[in-house]
Amino acid sequence: MTTTLVLASGNAGKLRELGALLTPLGMTVRSQADFAVDEVEETGLTFVENALLKAREASRVSGLPALADDSGLAVDALQGRPGIYSARFAGQPRSDARNNARLLEALSDVPAGQRTARYWCVLVLLRHAEDPVPLIVQACWEGAILTASRGEGGFGYDPLFWVPERGVSAAELPAEDKNRLSHRGRALNELLAGLEARPLS
Ligand SMILES: O=c1nc[nH]c2c1ncn2[C@H]1C[C@H](O)[C@@H](COP(=O)(O)OP(=O)(O)OP(=O)(O)O)O1
Numbered sequence: 114m115t116t117t118l119v120l121a122s123g124n125a126g127k128l129r130e131l132g133a134l135l136t137p138l139g140m141t142v143r144s145q146a147d148f149a150v151d152e153v154e155e156t157g158l159t160f161v162e163n164a165l166l167k168a169r170e171a172s173r174v175s176g177l178p179a180l181a182d183d184s185g186l187a188v189d190a191l192q193g194r195p196g197i198y199s200a201r202f203a204g205q206p207r208s209d210a211r212n213n214a215r216l217l218e219a220l221s222d223v224p225a226g227q228r229t230a231r232y233w234c235v236l237v238l239l240r241h242a243e244d245p246v247p248l249i250v251q252a253c254w255e256g257a258i259l260t261a262s263r264g265e266g267g268f269g270y271d272p273l274f275w276v277p278e279r280g281v282s283a284a285e286l287p288a289e290d291k292n293r294l295s296h297r298g299r300a301l302n303e304l305l306a307g308l309e310a311r312p313l314s
């Protein structure tokens with residue numbers, strides 16, 4: 114039995130990471146771009162609301178079960194910001210480089226030891242666009258914000274995200290290691306457990 118899912122994301126980094134985790138499990142993972150799904154406005158006040166909006170639209174347009182990821186970085190010294198606004202932190206034009214520069218600026222007076230942060234990831238799986246019982250999971254990854262970028266891997270805030278358990282930035286971790294440790298990898302494990310209890314087909 115093969116299961117085909119649409120990934121409700123326009124983020125190439127998420128598609129790469131989720132694809133690497135799901136494809137070996139025999140799932141066929143398609144990008145929402147294959148179905149010309151438009152980006153939805155993320156009007157929710159929580160990760161889960163935004164993930165539901167994205168999954169619902171991708172499932173509606175594609176006619177397939179849809180997996181959405183809404184994620185972000187919560188920095189303690191910034192009272193949890195940028196949080197759900199992580200992708201929009203530096204306004205327009207949206208870019209990881211501009212977001213990272215804004216984060217460094219916002220933390221310029223914050224000493225080492227007070228730069229703790231965590232990534233959050235909420236995954237939502239809708240079996241169809243009107244699924245009234247979505248599978249919802251969440252996980253976080255604890256770290257701290259560096260004072261300068263390190264590494265070339267990953268995406269988003271990874272060059273600034275210190276991974277204490279490894280002594281490197283998230284952008285310095287090999288892709289498989291990031292997937293094993295990360296908020297996204299951990300949330301996906303929860304999702305797979307949920308799917309075992311209630312399979313897609
Ligand atoms: O593992 C990660 N490594 C680095 N940065 C990350 C990670 N996980 C989330 N992030 C950052 C990127 C973006 O600034 C925000 C997600 O925003 P979020 O709206 O969920 O994603 P997005 O707009 O890039 O793509 P889409 O909404 O189409 O899935 O958090």
Ligand SMILES: [Mg+2]
Nearest residue numbers: 124155183200
């Ligand atoms: Mg987004």
